[in-house]
Amino acid sequence: xxxxxxxxxxxxxxxxxxxxxxxxxxxxxxxxxxxxxxxxxxxxxxxxxxxxxxxxxxxxxxxxxxxxxxxxxxxxxxxxxxxxxxxxxxxxxxxxxxx
Amino acid sequence: xxxxxxxxxxxxxxxxxxxxxxxxxxxxxxxxxxxxxxxxxxxxxxxxxxxxxxxxxxxxxxxxxxxxxxxxxxxxxxxxxxxxxxxxxxxxxxxxxxxxxxxxxxxxxxxxxxxxxxxxxxxxxxxxxxxxxxxxxxxxxxxxxxxxxxxxxxxxxxxxxxxxxxxxxxxxxxxxxxx
Amino acid sequence: xxxxxxxxxxxxxxxxxxxxxxxxxxxxxxxxxxxxxxxxxxxxxxxxxxxxxxxxxxxxxxxxxxxxxxxxxxxxxxxxxxxxxxxxxxxxxxxxxxxxxxxxxxxxxxxxxxxxxxxxxxxxxxxxxxxxxxxxxxxxxxxxxxxxxxxxxxxxxxxxxxxxxxxxxxxxxxxxxxxxxxxxxxxxxxxxxxxxxxxxxxxxxxxxxxxxxxxxxxxxxxxxxxxxxxxxxxxxxxxxxxxxxxxxxxxxxxxxxxxxxxxxxxxxxxxxxxxxxxxxxxxxxxxxxxxxxxxxxxxxxxxxxxxxxxxxxxxxxxxxxxxxxxxxxxxxxxxxxxxxxxxxxxxxxxxxxxxxxxxxxxxxxxxxxxxxxxxxxxxxxxxxxxxxxxxxxxxxxxxxxxxxxxxxxxxxxxxxxxxxxxxxxxxxxxxxxxxxxxxxxxxxxxxxxxxxxxxxxxxxxxxxxxxxxxxxxxxxxxxxxxxxxxxxxxxxxxxxxxxxxxxxxxxxxxxxxxxxxxxxxxxxxxxxxxxxxxxxxxxxxxxxxxxxxxxxxxxxxxxxxxxxxxxxxxxxxxxxxxxxxxxxxxxxxxxxxxxxxxxxxxxxxxxxxxxxxxxxxxxxxxxxxxxxxxxxxxxxxxxxxxxxxxxxxxxxxxxxxxxxx
Numbered sequence: 001x002x003x004x005x006x007x008x009x010x011x012x013x014x015x016x017x018x019x020x021x022x023x024x025x026x027x028x029x030x031x032x033x034x035x036x037x038x039x040x041x042x043x044x045x046x047x048x049x050x051x052x053x054x055x056x057x058x059x060x061x062x063x064x065x066x067x068x069x070x071x072x073x074x075x076x077x078x079x080x081x082x083x084x085x086x087x088x089x090x091x092x093x094x095x096x097x098x099x
Numbered sequence: 100x101x102x103x104x105x106x107x108x109x110x111x112x113x114x115x116x117x118x119x120x121x122x123x124x125x126x127x128x129x130x131x132x133x134x135x136x137x138x139x140x141x142x143x144x145x146x147x148x149x150x151x152x153x154x155x156x157x158x159x160x161x162x163x164x165x166x167x168x169x170x171x172x173x174x175x176x177x178x179x180x181x182x183x184x185x186x187x188x189x190x191x192x193x194x195x196x197x198x199x200x201x202x203x204x205x206x207x208x209x210x211x212x213x214x215x216x217x218x219x220x221x222x223x224x225x226x227x228x229x230x231x232x233x234x235x236x237x238x239x240x241x242x243x244x245x246x247x248x249x250x251x252x253x254x255x256x257x258x259x260x261x262x263x264x265x266x267x268x269x270x271x272x273x274x275x276x277x278x
Numbered sequence: 279x280x281x282x283x284x285x286x287x288x289x290x291x292x293x294x295x296x297x298x299x300x301x302x303x304x305x306x307x308x309x310x311x312x313x314x315x316x317x318x319x320x321x322x323x324x325x326x327x328x329x330x331x332x333x334x335x336x337x338x339x340x341x342x343x344x345x346x347x348x349x350x351x352x353x354x355x356x357x358x359x360x361x362x363x364x365x366x367x368x369x370x371x372x373x374x375x376x377x378x379x380x381x382x383x384x385x386x387x388x389x390x391x392x393x394x395x396x397x398x399x400x401x402x403x404x405x406x407x408x409x410x411x412x413x414x415x416x417x418x419x420x421x422x423x424x425x426x427x428x429x430x431x432x433x434x435x436x437x438x439x440x441x442x443x444x445x446x447x448x449x450x451x452x453x454x455x456x457x458x459x460x461x462x463x464x465x466x467x468x469x470x471x472x473x474x475x476x477x478x479x480x481x482x483x484x485x486x487x488x489x490x491x492x493x494x495x496x497x498x499x500x501x502x503x504x505x506x507x508x509x510x511x512x513x514x515x516x517x518x519x520x521x522x523x524x525x526x527x528x529x530x531x532x533x534x535x536x537x538x539x540x541x542x543x544x545x546x547x548x549x550x551x552x553x554x555x556x557x558x559x560x561x562x563x564x565x566x567x568x569x570x571x572x573x574x575x576x577x578x579x580x581x582x583x584x585x586x587x588x589x590x591x592x593x594x595x596x597x598x599x600x601x602x603x604x605x606x607x608x609x610x611x612x613x614x615x616x617x618x619x620x621x622x623x624x625x626x627x628x629x630x631x632x633x634x635x636x637x638x639x640x641x642x643x644x645x646x647x648x649x650x651x652x653x654x655x656x657x658x659x660x661x662x663x664x665x666x667x668x669x670x671x672x673x674x675x676x677x678x679x680x681x682x683x684x685x686x687x688x689x690x691x692x693x694x695x696x697x698x699x700x701x702x703x704x705x706x707x708x709x710x711x712x713x714x715x716x717x718x719x720x721x722x723x724x725x726x727x728x729x730x731x732x733x734x735x736x737x738x739x740x741x742x743x744x745x746x747x748x749x750x751x752x753x754x755x756x757x758x759x760x761x762x763x764x765x766x767x768x769x770x771x772x773x774x775x776x777x778x779x780x781x782x783x784x785x786x787x788x789x790x791x792x793x794x795x796x797x798x799x800x801x802x803x804x805x806x807x808x809x810x811x812x813x814x815x816x817x818x819x820x821x822x823x824x825x826x827x828x829x830x831x832x833x834x835x836x837x838x839x840x841x842x843x844x845x846x847x848x849x850x851x852x853x854x855x856x857x858x859x860x861x862x863x864x865x866x867x868x869x870x871x872x873x874x875x876x877x878x879x880x881x882x883x884x885x886x887x888x889x890x891x892x893x894x895x896x897x898x899x900x901x902x903x904x905x906x907x908x909x910x911x912x913x914x915x916x917x918x919x920x921x922x923x924x925x926x927x928x929x930x931x932x933x934x935x936x937x938x939x
Contacts (some may be wrong), residue, residue, distance in 0.1 A: 001108060002219055004210060006145070009112050011206040013138075015199050016119040021921050022195040026128050026182050028174055032135050035166065036119060039142055042154075049228075050149045051220050055236055058228055061154050062237070065161050066248045070255030072166050076173045077259035089179050092187055095915025188916060198925055205932045212936070 006047040014040035027082075027089040031075055038068050108148075115141040128180045132170050139163040150223035153230045289340035290348035292333050293367040293427060296377055299329040300420040304413050311409040320392030323412035327388045327419050331381035337374050345371065345799035349429055356432075360492060366429035368496065372800040375631060375793075376426035376563055379638050383555045384419050386771040390646050391415065391547040393767030397653050398545055401660075402452055411451060411545070418444035422556055426563060431484045431494040434564070438528065439477065441557045446470040448548040449541045456543055465540035472537040476527015480564075483520035486513065500570040507574035518571050518578035521564065522585065529561030529615045532589045536864055538612055542604040546649030549604060554611045554645050555638035562618045562634055566627045569801060573625065583623025583722075587729040590616030592861070594736030598743070598846070599857025602674050603648045606744050610700065611641055613733055617715050620726060625804050626718035628786065628794045633715060635793075636707035636782040640699035643775035647693040650764045650772065651748060654686050655679065658760030673757055676747045677840045683749040685761040688769045690749050692776040697745050699779040701738035702821045707782025713814050714786070714807050721805070731820060738821040742828025751836025 013036060020033025042061045049057025083089050118141065121134035139162045146155035174180060186192060226232070237245055303326025311319050341347060347370035356363040391411065399405045421440025428434035450466030457464075484494065490506070490513055491499050507514055525531065530538035541553045552558070565572060565582065572579050590613045597609035614637050621630035655673035672678060683690045699706035702713070712734060719727035753759040763769070786793035788809035797803070831845050847854045856862070 001104065001148075005108060005112075006149070006220075007210060008207075009115060009145075011203060012116055013119050015203050015206075016116075016123050018202070018925055019195060019199050020123045022918055022925060023123070023192055025184075025186070025918070026179065028128050028170060028177075028179060029122075029131050032122060032131055032170065035162070036122065036135065036138065039139065039162070042158075043142060043145065046146055046149050046151045046154060047220070049151065050223055053221070053223070053227065055228060055232060058151050058154050058233060059237055059241055061151075062157060062233075063241075063244060063248055065157055066252060069161060069166060070252050072169060073255045073259045074262070076169060077262035079173060080177070081262050083177050083179070088182075089177060090182050090184070091917050094917065098913060098915025188914075188919060191918070191922065195922060195925075198922075198929060202925070202929055202932075205929065205936060208936055209932070 003047065003051060006043060010040045010043045010047070013037075013043070025090050025092055027079055027091045027094075030091060031072065031079075035068065035072070038064060111141055111145055115145070126181060128174050129171065132167055132174065135170075136163050136167050139167070149220070150225075151228050152225070153228060153233050287348065289336050290369050291350050293337060293348075293350050293369050294352055295333045296330045296337075296381065296423045296427065297420050299333070300326045300416040300423070302326060303416040304420070307409055307413050307416070311413075316392070316396060316408050319409050319412050320388070320395075323416050324385060324388040324392065326416050327381060327385040330419060330423060331378070331385050334374060334377040334381050337369055338378060341369070341371055341374055347371065347374075347800070361488070361494075363430060363432055363494060365433060367427045368429035369427070370800040371796050372563075372566065372631070373426050375635070375797065377423060379635050380422050380426065380556045381419065383638050383642050383775075384415075384422075384551060386774055387547050387551040387555075387642060387646065388412070388415060390550075390649075390768055390771040391545075393765050394547055394646075394649055394653065395545065396767075397656070401656050402455065404452075407451070411448075414444055414447050414451070415547075415551070418448070418552060418557070422560070425560055429496060431487060431496070431499075434567075435480065435484060438480065438524075438560060438564075441552070441560060442470065442473045442477070442528070445473070445541065445552050445557055448552060449544040451544055451548065462543040465537075465543040469537040469541050472534050473527045476524045476534050479520040479523025479527070481524075483517045483524065486517045486520065496567065500568075503570045503574050511575060514571060515575045515578055518568075518575055519581065521568065521571075522578070522582055525561030525565055525619065526585065527561075528564075529558050529619065530589075530612045531561070531585050531616060531619055532592060535589060535593065535612045536867065539605055539608045539860070542602070542608050546604070546645060546652060549608070550642045550645030550649070553608065554641040558611065558615055559618070559634045559638070562615065562622060562630055565619070565622045566630055566801065569622070569627050572622065573802070573804070579623050579625065580723075581623070583620050583719075583726050586616045586618070586620030586623055587719075587726045587733070588616070589613070590620060590733035591729050591736070592616075594733045594740065595857055596860050597740045598736060599844075599854055599859075601676050601844075601858075602672075603651065603676050603679070603744065603748060604645070604674055606676075606740060607641070607644055607648060610644075610737065610740065613737060614641065614700070616733070617712065617730065620730060621715040621718060624715075624718045624722045624726065626715060626722075626807070627801050628797050628803060628807060629711065629714035629718055631797060632786045632793050633708075633711035635785060636699070636711040636779070639775055639782045640696045640706070640708055640779040643692060643772060643779050644696040644700065646768075646772055646775065647689050647696060650689045650768050651679070651682060651686065651693075651761075653764050653768070654682065654689070654761035655757045657762045658757035661760040661762075675840075676744065677837060677842070678755040679748045679753075679758050680751040680836060681749070681753040682758060682761055685753075685758075686763045688763060689772070692769075692772045693749065694745060695776045695779050697741040699782070701741045701825060702734060702817060703825075704818055705780065705783070707779050707785075709814075709818065710783035710786065710788065713809075713817055716817055717808060717810050717813055720810070720813055731817065734817055735820045735824045738824035739828050742825040743832050746828060746832040747837065750833060754837060754840045 017033045017035075017037035017040060020036065021030050024030055024033065042064055045057040045061045045064075049055060049061075079089055082094065086093055115138055118134045118138040122131045122138065125131045125134065139158060143155040143158040143163070146152075146158060303323050306322050306326075307314075307319050311322075314322070347368070350367040350369065352365040352367065354363075355365045395408055395411050399408050399411075418441060421437050421444055423437070425434055425437025425441060428437060446466050446469060449469050450463050453463045453466065456462035487499055488494055490510070491502050493499060503514070523534075526534040538553060538558065542549050544553070572582065593609045593612035593616060597606050597613065600606045600609060614633070618630045618633050618637070621627070621633065652673050655678070659673055695706065699708040702709045716727065716730060716734070719730050753761075784792075786807070788807075791807060794803065794807055835845070837845075844854065850857075859865075
């Protein structure tokens with residue numbers, strides 16, 4: 001399979017993730033979009049690991065997953081804490097720092 | 100092989116792109132999460148085809164399994180499937196979509212003009228990325244990052260507990276004062 | 279022999295005590311003064327000053343054995359690069375002479391102050407300040423001792439500034455009193471600032487010395503002077519003239535004398551100690567100390583002599599028109615300082631120091647007696663019912679006095695002795711010292727001689743006027759009627775000083791010249807003093823004529839009452855009013871220097887500082903505020919907008935990477 005196939009797919013998934021962050025108001029969906037972008041990046045890592053026959057790319061993916069898991073844990077805890085005070089997870093409501 | 104392979108990959112790509120778009124477009128957060136699970140599973144299959152079985156299985160267990168379950172759990176806990184109201188920022192959506200097209204166009208241009216490596220990905224034997232090889236590499240060369248990641252996970256766990264813990268002291272004090 | 283030398287050297291090493299004893303007095307009074315009471319405070323302060331005097335006497339006795347003196351190092355003060363300054367006390371005949379005068383007169387004034395301040399603090403209604411007064415007095419003695427015992431210019435400058443500070447503190451001792459509640463504070467400020475102008479000159483002189491000589495040590499500098507005089511006479515001229523500016527500030531010479539009359543706002547012992555006997559002579563001491571430099575440039579000597587002579591005449595004229603008993607003495611002090619400065623300019627340093635010492639005796643005596651008179655007047659003011667308004671209840675105005683001779687006989691006698699000494703009548707101290715200066719002028723510079731003789735005439739005349747106005751005739755106010763002799767604590771120091779004023783001429787008695795032989799171990803004496811009978815007789819005649827004239831004008835027909843005009847006012851007309859107004863010098867300075875300076879300051883303060891500089895600062899502030907107001911609109915608070923802008927940034931970076939070749 002040609003390299004461009006995977007790279008193109010990855011680029012598209014990444015763009016969808018970016019759009020999700022920019023367009024969606026639900027903070028949880030924004031989180032999911034972030035995960036999608038991680039995923040797109042991971043795909044590129046694995047692709048090049050195979051292309052160059054170097055295992056380091058896959059190891060890196062593993063680390064990305066672990067850090068993403070940690071990030072999700074803290075992020076979701078934050079969501080819960082915010083929901084407690086704001087009674088909403090609409091990210092547009094979290095605008096206390098408006099100038 | 101090429102024909103079957105092309106069809107196979109095309110199918111997977113359509114599923115992945117479709118599930119990603121589904122996650123983006125769907126108004127219900129539960130459906131978004133489920134679309135994302137599908138996307139993760141599809142990507143896991145792609146990992147398998149790229150000769151990365153360990154990563155593929157980690158993807159299924161960590162992402163599709165643990166993380167997305169956590170998401171679903173929080174969504175149902177907060178009752179935040181749907182948000183009321185409409186997009187409050189004028190022109191935001193249009194600008195974002197136009198920029199997204201520009202972004203993709205740029206990436207494509209990059210691929211054509213800046214890429215020095217072309218050609219197919221070589222076929223890889225199962226020995227290359229076996230869990231044993233990954234384990235050896237991780238516990239020898241990448242031992243320090245591994246430990247650091249372990250520490251990050253631990254502190255994230257503690258942080259999550261601290262953040263969600265209800266502030267009991269204040270409430271008990273208030274109730275005592277009311278008594 | 280060896281033993282004797284050892285004793286001598288150990289005597290010399292006592293010299294730091296002349297500074298440390300007064301400092302010890304300060305500390306004791308400061309820490310325990312509150313509990314000691316007035317007697318205790320006064321005794322400690324007087325003992326401290328007296329201790330200094332005893333040490334000075336010991337030093338003088340050791341110097342009789344060993345004329346060379348000694349340098350007693352205390353500690354290294356500054357050692358940076360090639361600047362190496364140590365705190366070294368210099369014991370030689372000149373510094374010890376000054377120490378004796380300062381601590382001797384100072385001790386007597388301390389004792390007098392116990393009696394005087396006892397009355398004064400009660401009259402002013404602030405008895406708690408008694409302690410502060412003696413702390414300041416001791417501080418003054420310490421600073422003055424540093425000044426005269428310094429071995430380098432910078433250490434001397436420390437003392438120089440120290441006495442200036444004490445002068446400021448003591449002029450403003452009753453800082454909340456005086457004209458409009460501010461008069462004394464203003465007088466103190468005037469003294470301080472005027473001195474600052476002079477000190478500026480002295481500092482520049484010191485900088486020039488260090489810059490060109492590479493050292494500030496007296497001996498090293500003086501050694502180099504002849505060589506420098508050969509190569510760079512202009513430099514030496516500049517140094518000496520800048521130093522002269524410092525002298526005109528401290529020793530109240532034209533053009534910076536204006537602070538001294540106002541300094542009479544301080545208590546009378548302060549006027550006697552600081553503003554007559556000791557501090558104001560620091561300038562004369564400085565010039566005598568640096569005589570080598572002045573002798574190397576005759577031009578500078580000419581300037582010095584003329585400044586002194588003109589000051590002597592000018593101040594004498596003003597003194598003639600004053601009515602305040604202390605103001606007359608203040609202008610007389612300026613005039614006598616002019617004599618000393620002129621003597622230095624004429625190369626008669628010994629005469630200058632001689633006059634300095636005798637002047638310290640009789641001027642301190644005159645001031646202290648005037649203080650005694652004022653005390654008596656204040657007493658009378660409280661005893662009798664006093665009239666209101668104008669100068670008619672001013673206890674210092676001579677028009678309110680008259681006839682005090684009978685009320686205060688001791689004060690009258692000692693005052694008369696002081697006045698005769700000042701006027702230069704034969705057996706008294708002033709006659710000999712003034713005569714020496716006149717001889718030097720006669721041999722050196724005829725025009726200056728004439729000016730000085732005229733000044734001597736005026737001296738005798740205004741002293742005659744003062745004595746006649748204060749002590750003779752009839753009492754012209756209730757206060758004078760009820761005046762009372764002061765206590766023994768006040769009069770005993772007066773008697774000692776009177777004795778000194780009578781015998782002071784013996785210091786350098788014609789034919790014996792003790793002081794000259796004493797100082798020749800330290801100073802260069804170009805021509806020995808001579809006693810020229812015609813000049814002596816002539817100056818005596820001038821003084822007697824002046825006193826007789828004063829009798830004709832003021833003695834035969836005393837002022838009828840306190841409101842009567844001065845008999846000289848009519849014949850002299852506008853000239854007398856001028857003298858009374860001090861020739862409008864203050865007003866002249868106000869118009870020529872202060873007014874434009876204030877306008878300049880106003881210009882810098884209001885249009886420049888408040889307009890331009892504040893405008894710049896405020897402008898920066900409001901610019902920032904308005905910029906921030908515009909920029910804060912960017913902060914919509916929508917996290918997604920921020921994400922969008924990050925996205926735009928990423929696209930822009932990609933565009934850059936794509937277009938880059």
